[in-house]
Amino acid sequence: MSEIHLSAADGPLRAIPPLSALLAFERAASQLSFRRAARDLALSPSAISHQIRGLEELFGVKLFVRGARSVRLTAEGERYLANVSPALAALQDAGREMLRHRRDAGGELWISSLPFFTSTVLIPALGDFRRRNPTLTLRIEATHQYADFNASRVDVAVRYGREHSAGLKFEPLIEVKGLPVCAPALVKGGLRRPEDLSREVLIHLTTQPRTWPTWLEQAGIPDLTPRGHLWLDSVPAMLEAAEQGLGVTLAMAPLIRARPGFGKKLVAPFDAAAVSTMETIYLVSRTEQARDRRIAALRRWIVDAVSRASR
Structure with missing residues (x-):
């Protein structure tokens, strides 16, 4: 009795990995970074790594050499990228043309x-x-x-x-640069200098945790400890919390001056000219x-x- 052994190479559909895996590979290979690939595709770095491991298991080869803080392509990875990139580019061009026609x-x-x-x-x-x-x-x-x-x-x-x-x-x-802003009541309560922030709650944007520490360092008070912290997920929410007197937040100057109510409901408690990083x-x-x-x-x-x- 004859036997037939079917491998991925024997069936054209089985040799085509999921599009999500191909996109993860192409982005990671082009950027030489799982982190940047994850950012581009709105995924986590672990998800990118999982997709690429799936490709390596499918083909039985290593596509990347993984280091402590970097990755690089193997010879097989470079060869696969050279073949995959034009195919994905053709798919992208076709999709863009469809979207452009619709728009x-x-x-x-x-x-x-x-x-x-x-x-x-x-x-x-x-x-x-x-x-x-x-x-x-x-x-x-x-x-x-x-x-x-x-x-x-x-x-x-x-x-x-x-x-x-x-x-x-x-x-x-x-x-733009960061400008501390708050409700007028905090200024009346004694918030006049950057050092006075130690008595206030600092309002942070969850996606930018280094904004306040960087500002305090540039202001010459890196070791300042505030009364508390409030974390919110959007700039409009931060500004509204500041207007409600819940703390002090950093706004984008000069654009913050165009916000309705600036100078009345929301004010800059002190001159931040010393912080010049733009x-x-x-x-x-x-x-x-x-x-x-x-x-x-x-x-x-x-x-x-x-x-x-x-x-």
Whole structure:
């Protein structure tokens, strides 16, 4: 009796791993970092590692050499990346073309924007956008997550800090720095100098745990111990908590001055000129859309909105 042994190589479908595993491998191989691959795909580093282990078990080879703080491709990994990358690029191009056709047909533009930037800069300028572009529909997603330009419908993103990504164009919109803000009642209670923060509750953003420690270090008081800590998951929530007198938070200056009620419900208790470290907010778009007239119109509107909000 004859026998048939079927391996992955014998069946074309069995030789194709799940798309999630291929994306995890391609991102990790291109970035040489499981952490950055996880950020790009909105997954955890352990999930990336699990996907890649599945590929290695399927093919019976090691794709990466894992070090204590870094990874590098094996010869098999380099060969597989050379074959996988063009295939994924073709799939991405096909998906982008479908999404672009749908957007063009419906006249839609999608923005992924930081929540604070959305509420302080974009929303007050929406009337101006409608006047300038009456045939376009604007869709805004307010989120701290990095936009996935490969798999989503996002046309442009507004992000704090620059992260390297191939195929994306980063245009600086404005430089900002942390400014302590609080309710006027705390100032009346004696909050006049950075050292007085030891009597207050510091309000933190959960996704940026180093913001306050970095600010205190730059202010020359790295060992300051506050009365307490309050952790919240969005900048608008932090600002509202500060307005309610629950503590002191760090806001983005000069944009915070455009927030309704600044100077009344929310004030800067002292001059923070000594803290001069600036960060940049960027407008991010695909390099391939540099000449897209709709993107150009969106860019001009956002730049003008930033200019008005930062006066």
